[in-house]
Amino acid sequence: MDTLDILAFGAHPDDVEIGMAGTLAKHQQAGYKVGICDLTYAEMSSNGTVELRQKEAAEASRWMNLDVRHTIGLPDRGLQLVKDQLDEIVRVIRQYRPRIVFAPYWEDRHPDHGACSRMVQEAVFNAKLRNYMPEMPAHQVESTYFYFINDTVPCDLIVDVSDVYDIKRHSLEAYKSQFTPPSSGEDVVWTPLNQGYVERVEARDSLLGQGKGMRYAEGFMKKTPYVVSSFL
Numbered sequence: 025m026d027t028l029d030i031l032a033f034g035a036h037p038d039d040v041e042i043g044m045a046g047t048l049a050k051h052q053q054a055g056y057k058v059g060i061c062d063l064t065y066a067e068m069s070s071n072g073t074v075e076l077r078q079k080e081a082a083e084a085s086r087w088m089n090l091d092v093r094h095t096i097g098l099p100d101r102g103l104q105l106v107k108d109q110l111d112e113i114v115r116v117i118r119q120y121r122p123r124i125v126f127a128p129y130w131e132d133r134h135p136d137h138g139a140c141s142r143m144v145q146e147a148v149f150n151a152k153l154r155n156y157m158p159e160m161p162a163h164q165v166e167s168t169y170f171y172f173i174n175d176t177v178p179c180d181l182i183v184d185v186s187d188v189y190d191i192k193r194h195s196l197e198a199y200k201s202q203f204t205p206p207s208s209g210e211d212v213v214w215t216p217l218n219q220g221y222v223e224r225v226e227a228r229d230s231l232l233g234q235g236k237g238m239r240y241a242e243g244f245m246k247k248t249p250y251v252v253s254s255f256l
Contacts, residue, residue: 028058032171064136080201119160193222
């Protein structure tokens with residue numbers, strides 16, 4: 025497997041799509057190698073089975089034309105900042121050797137999203153240590169950025185995804201088990217996800233872009249300073 029330019033981590037299938045499907049599609053179209061790593065199979069989801077959600081994730085991946093979709097299989101609602109789980113993430117980082125890593129923003133109403141953020145940050149640090157898991161070559165990630173799932177704050181930067189927004193729509197629509205409202209008689213539970221969630225994501229992305237004259241934008245945060253050689 026060739027190395028990746030971008031590797032985006034999410035706690036569950038559909039997390040990355042909600043936050044940055046457009047950004048991944050835009051970079052893929054520009055010739056960069058991009059991938060997603062889901063920490064869990066989302067086996068605790070109220071709707072949909074693991075098998076169905078994997079099919080949906082595969083369809084979403086096809087829409088984004090991902091180079092890699094990797095699932096670690098850590099326990100859903102059991103993500104912890106412990107060595108055994110961190111080591112699994114370190115292995116993925118060292119396997120694909122991405123230049124840039126993305127993780128969920130560190131504050132979110134879903135505890136797994138915040139846990140994923142903290143775990144990825146720790147794993148990125150550990151991945152560069154030569155004497156940590158020395159059976160695999162160390163790897164230094166150039167930068168880590170954070171995308172938004174449920175909750176947002178004023179962004180450090182935004183990406184214009186207007187030209188690829190149809191791809192984001194299709195990638196989200198692939199998760200029918202999560203985002204389709206239940207019909208009468210169906211064994212489907214009402215959740216925030218199937219009560220207009222996709223429409224709210226689109227409204228968020230539209231609002232974020234309008235201040236810069238963009239139809240749609242995705243927002244990101246960064247914990248470390250940006251390095252520029254000039255402001256012109």
